[in-house]
Amino acid sequence: MPELVIEYQIENDLSxxxxxxILIQSTLAERRPIxxxxRLKDMLKHANLIVTARYNGKLIGVSRSLTDFSFCTYxxxxxxxxxxxxxxxxxxxxQHTKLAAPLAKIILLAAPDAVNYYPKIGMTHFEFCYFLKEINDLH
Incomplete structure (x- = not known):
């Protein structure tokens, strides 16, 4: 099989x-409002760092982040x-996301099927994460 030549770039104007x-093709659609x-439009509009991977012009991967470029990148x-x-x-x-904001630490919530992936590539597990889904849950 020939080597894949993948083009990585920042595309903050992704359609x-x-x-x-790509959400559907990756199975991430199961946990996103496709x-x-x-909502998808707003997700793209308010993200300020979108890195894409393209093979022969076709989108095959995306990293969508929100960052201050200084302390943290979600x-x-x-x-x-x-x-x-x-x-x-x-x-x-x-890697390309980190290079775009080198001073900021990358923070993410792993999809259930990916929890074993991130430690394998060198990311550190952090147990102190919380989220609030509904305002009425706050008391």
Whole structure:
């Protein structure tokens, strides 16, 4: 099999259609609002660091983050097309994200199927994470 030549770049103007397709192709769609076009649009609009991986022009991976470029980068979505997984693309997307904000630590919430992936590539597990889904849950 010939070596894959993947092009990585910052694409903060990624289209909603391409974003939706990569979420579906990666199985991340199971945990994202892919039927709500306006929410997907807002997810892209308010992210300030989107790194893509393309093979022959086709989007095969994306890292969507919110960052202050100084202290922290929240990597909200890391999606790689199932056909291209296990080829180092996810790790490369994380590397390119880190290079774009080198002073900031990357923080993410792992998808259940990916909890064993991140330690393998050198990320540190941190047990003190909390989230609030609904305002009425706060008391």
């Amino acid at each position: 909603v259609d391409e974003f939706k397709q 039927t709500e076009e306006d 990597l909200s979505d890391l999606a790689v097309n199932l056909e291209f997984q296990h080829k180092g693309i996810g790790k490369a997307l994380i």
